Amino acid sequence: MIDMRSGSGPAMGRVTADGLLLDAEPRLAELNRRAGGAPGRPVAVPQIAALVRLVRRLGIPLTRAIVAADGEDDITLTVRAEPDELGIRLEVSGWMAGAPWEAENAPRRDIDFLRADADWLWTTDAALHLTHVSDHVGEELGFDPQTVLGQPITRLFKLSDDGDGGFPILGALASQAWFDGQEAGIRGTAHRVRLSALPRIDANGQFAGFDGAAHAIVPAGAASLALDPDEANTDLPDGFSRRIGRALRHPLGRIIANADSMSAQADGPLREDYVAYAADIASAGRHLLGLVDDLEDLSAIERPDFAVAVEEIDLADVARRAAGLLAVRATQGLVRIDRPSFDDALPAHGEFRRVLQILVNLIGNAVRYSPAGGTVWIRMERDGEKACVIVADQGKGIAPADQERIFAKFGRVDPTEVGGSGLGLYIARRLARAMDGDIVVDSAVGQGARFVLILPGRFGAKDA
Amino acid sequence: MSDDLLDPRDADMSAAQLLDDVVAAERAGHRRLRAAADHFHMPVDARIDDRTAAQLDATMRATIASVEGQIRDQAARLLAARGDAALAQTMRIGGSTFDRVQRAGLFRDPVLFGELFARVRLESIGRALPMLIADSRDRPTMIARMAQASDRLVAVAAVAMLAAQARRGTVVDGGTAAIDLIRPLHARVAWWVAAALRETAHPGGAVATADAALAESVRRVIEVQSETAPLEIAAMRLAHAIDAKGDEVPALLTEAIGDGRLVLFVALVARASGLAFDRVRDLVIDTDGSRLWVALRAIGLDRATIGRIGFALAEAEPVRDIEAFADRIDTIMAVTPDAARIALAPLALDAEYHSAMLALGTAG
Numbered sequence: 001m002i003d004m005r006s007g008s009g010p011a012m013g014r015v016t017a018d019g020l021l022l023d024a025e026p027r028l029a030e031l032n033r034r035a036g037g038a039p040g041r042p043v044a045v046p047q048i049a050a051l052v053r054l055v056r057r058l059g060i061p062l063t064r065a066i067v068a069a070d071g072e073d074d075i076t077l078t079v080r081a082e083p084d085e086l087g088i089r090l091e092v093s094g095w096m097a098g099a100p101w102e103a104e105n106a107p108r109r110d111i112d113f114l115r116a117d118a119d120w121l122w123t124t125d126a127a128l129h130l131t132h133v134s135d136h137v138g139e140e141l142g143f144d145p146q147t148v149l150g151q152p153i154t155r156l157f158k159l160s161d162d163g164d165g166g167f168p169i170l171g172a173l174a175s176q177a178w179f180d181g182q183e184a185g186i187r188g189t190a191h192r193v194r195l196s197a198l199p200r201i202d203a204n205g206q207f208a209g210f211d212g213a214a215h216a217i218v219p220a221g222a223a224s225l226a227l228d229p230d231e232a233n234t235d236l237p238d239g240f241s242r243r244i245g246r247a248l249r250h251p252l253g254r255i256i257a258n259a260d261s262m263s264a265q266a267d268g269p270l271r272e273d274y275v276a277y278a279a280d281i282a283s284a285g286r287h288l289l290g291l292v293d294d295l296e297d298l299s300a301i302e303r304p305d306f307a308v309a310v311e312e313i314d315l316a317d318v319a320r321r322a323a324g325l326l327a328v329r330a331t332q333g334l335v336r337i338d339r340p341s342f343d344d345a346l347p348a349h350g351e352f353r354r355v356l357q358i359l360v361n362l363i364g365n366a367v368r369y370s371p372a373g374g375t376v377w378i379r380m381e382r383d384g385e386k387a388c389v390i391v392a393d394q395g396k397g398i399a400p401a402d403q404e405r406i407f408a409k410f411g412r413v414d415p416t417e418v419g420g421s422g423l424g425l426y427i428a429r430r431l432a433r434a435m436d437g438d439i440v441v442d443s444a445v446g447q448g449a450r451f452v453l454i455l456p457g458r459f460g461a462k463d464a
Numbered sequence: 465m466s467d468d469l470l471d472p473r474d475a476d477m478s479a480a481q482l483l484d485d486v487v488a489a490e491r492a493g494h495r496r497l498r499a500a501a502d503h504f505h506m507p508v509d510a511r512i513d514d515r516t517a518a519q520l521d522a523t524m525r526a527t528i529a530s531v532e533g534q535i536r537d538q539a540a541r542l543l544a545a546r547g548d549a550a551l552a553q554t555m556r557i558g559g560s561t562f563d564r565v566q567r568a569g570l571f572r573d574p575v576l577f578g579e580l581f582a583r584v585r586l587e588s589i590g591r592a593l594p595m596l597i598a599d600s601r602d603r604p605t606m607i608a609r610m611a612q613a614s615d616r617l618v619a620v621a622a623v624a625m626l627a628a629q630a631r632r633g634t635v636v637d638g639g640t641a642a643i644d645l646i647r648p649l650h651a652r653v654a655w656w657v658a659a660a661l662r663e664t665a666h667p668g669g670a671v672a673t674a675d676a677a678l679a680e681s682v683r684r685v686i687e688v689q690s691e692t693a694p695l696e697i698a699a700m701r702l703a704h705a706i707d708a709k710g711d712e713v714p715a716l717l718t719e720a721i722g723d724g725r726l727v728l729f730v731a732l733v734a735r736a737s738g739l740a741f742d743r744v745r746d747l748v749i750d751t752d753g754s755r756l757w758v759a760l761r762a763i764g765l766d767r768a769t770i771g772r773i774g775f776a777l778a779e780a781e782p783v784r785d786i787e788a789f790a791d792r793i794d795t796i797m798a799v800t801p802d803a804a805r806i807a808l809a810p811l812a813l814d815a816e817y818h819s820a821m822l823a824l825g826t827a828g
Contacts, residue, residue, distance in 0.1 A: 053790070058775065129604040146627055150612060208595055
């Protein structure tokens with residue numbers, strides 16, 4: 001088998017005016033042979049044959065990206081067919097094995113990231129003339145877009161070298177690759193920016209220009225004033241969660257909504273397995289959205305000014321509500337939740353919403369790790385001045401060595417396990433501690449797990 | 465931590481709300497059933513595909529949002545200057561008027577709907593066109609060359625078109641940003657939005673003050689908007705400035721389509737054929753390309769250029785039948801420019817006259 005993964009140079013071929021393959025370089029000949037063809041017979045790869053037929057009738061060179069089946073593989077090819085006096089000349093390049101959707105969507109995906117992270121955007125053509133700058137930016141930075149549009153990029157940017165005399169943009173131009181970290185000044189202003197860009201490649205594989213992003217560089221002195229002095233302590237700066245939100249929330253929402261309406265067959269009947277796929281897509285989308293929520297929670301609680309409200313709550317009541325919210329999920333998993341009875345009460349201090357969030361997480365985990373037919377117990381306990389909720393399950397338990405790890409950021413005992421972001425317990429414990437409480441675990445392998453949420457009690461002298 | 469939590473303390477209120485909504489829901493259900501029936505009986509080729517529908521919806525929302533933002537801003541400033549701080553504040557806040565004006569049928573206006581629909585279609589085709597830059601790679605693209613042209617008229621028009629494109633937002637910007645409608649359409653949207661704002665602002669006793677502020681704001685907003693040319697007009701101005709001669713047209717059209725600049729492509733064809741921009745745009749967004757091929761023959765395009773255009777459009781929209789096009793190209797070329805011009809003559813008539821003819825079924 002010839003290695004198709006190299007993505008190396010093109011393979012040539014020649015087809016007669018009436019569409020018969022005369023000769024071809026080995027890789028192309030081999031592909032054609034495996035598709036059932038032979039020299040002197042019509043081209044056997046259907047997509048190439050279709051392009052050849054088009055070229056014969058239209059009489060112009062045409063290029064098309066195709067995905068051809070090759071044994072069990074799909075290979076992505078760029079086929080150029082050019083009529084000449086002898087017939088049609090074929091040039092087949094690309095030769096990338098793998099999922100075709102990956103190859104096709106990667107540039108769009110990259111642009112999404114570029115966009116999510118940028119202060120503003122610009123594009124150039126192949127000769128590095130600016131063809132676009134974001135509309136708002138001229139006014140903000142103090143230049144007239146009309147004086148730079150259509151002009152060489154250096155009319156807007158005064159490019160700086162990287163300290164060794166190199167310019168990232170020129171290196172990228174030579175290799176038709178992406179670049180980052182090209183610093184530049186905006187001419188006629190004091191603004192400085194960091195530029196990054198992705199190359200645009202045309203249908204023939206030629207470099208067609210850059211799709212670029214600009215990030216403002218804040219001078220060192222101003223930076224310490226502009227930034228929250230404590231933000232440096234967190235490894236998820238505030239802007240990050242905002243960007244995540246901007247980049248992911250909207251598309252994820254659309255994915256979930258569309259997948260849900262497909263799965264509900266809102267627009268007419270679908271085959272059963274497609275309904276199931278759509279449901280899978282929606283559930284994966286919800287999972288990702290959950291991760292985004294977690295990351296935003298995380299960046300909120302890691303801010304030094306994060307505060308919780310102190311309310312008078314009844315812990316037993318909150319636990320019952322949390323159990324109620326998970327009742328459907330528990331039933332689906334054939335798990336029984338043994339929730340506190342309506343007579344139970346355990347007065348405590350905490351923020352209602354946050355305590356509910358913690359208990360939903362603890363009970364949700366317990367349900368997830370319970371075997372079918374298992375029970376999750378929720379018990380209330382008073383320990384001196386502390387109010388405790390115990391959530392116990394019959395799952396596989398947690399080894400003592402792992403008991404701290406599960407509270408770590410992205411900590412999970414079994415990294416191959418699906419579901420959850422690995423942030424839930426970390427966030428839950430941070431929230432509990434912010435309310436002057438804590439979460440502790442008590443478990444042994446094979447004996448289930450007991451999570452205890454501890455909060456300051458609210459016991460009058462009568463109870464004490 | 466990721467579950468959607470409804471604060472259970474809101475539950476009782478929600479239940480009451482739910483009961484209140486029953487009657488309205490029943491009416492809405494009946495309306496939906498009728499709409500579903502209409503939708504079902506619609507011929508397949510008249511249906512808008514989901515992607516176009518979604519983009520159309522986004523464009524309509526962006527239109528309302530941008531006009532509404534301008535009017536709110538302007539009205540709030542006027543009211544604040546006149547000492548009515550409370551009403552000014554009401555103008556600044558409040559939900560979008562989109563649902564209100566849409567339900568009331570703003571976008572049922574055929575001209576407005578037609579304009580937005582055509583833009584959405586043209587943009588989605590343009591986005592999907594295979595990019596194909598001209599052979600000499602060190603040369604700037606056509607639009608950049610024109611921006612640097614020694615002919616001042618061309619240079620100014622080319623820069624203006626790039627600026628109009630930037631205002632509208634491009635693919636890298638994540639889609640449509642601002643809406644630049646021609647004056648009559650912009651004015652219609654602005655008045656509707658103002659009327660909806662009047663309702664949502666609940667001015668109470670200050671209704672005359674609110675009306676005066678809103679009306680003045682709309683007039684100013686229309687005035688300001690009129691100073692910038694929409695992309696379509698900018699493209700037409702550029703096409704006029706270039707004033708391409710017969711043998712220059714094929715290369716310009718090929719480059720415009722290879723660069724994904726369909727608006728400019730339409731403008732160049734419109735200029736060369738003497739047809740209005742809107743008419744040519746209708747031909748380009750029609751997946752049955754017959755009228756477009758005839759229009760391209762009317763401007764005397766050669767076989768290779770028509771072939772390239774046909775191929776590019778079919779690559780962008782697979783529903784266009786490239787095989788049928790390839791089979792027909794000889795027939796297309798057999799149409800002489802004179803015959804093509806005669807066939808297209810009705811298109812060159814006054815737009816309203818032509819649509820009246822279509823309505824009577826006598827066109828062509």
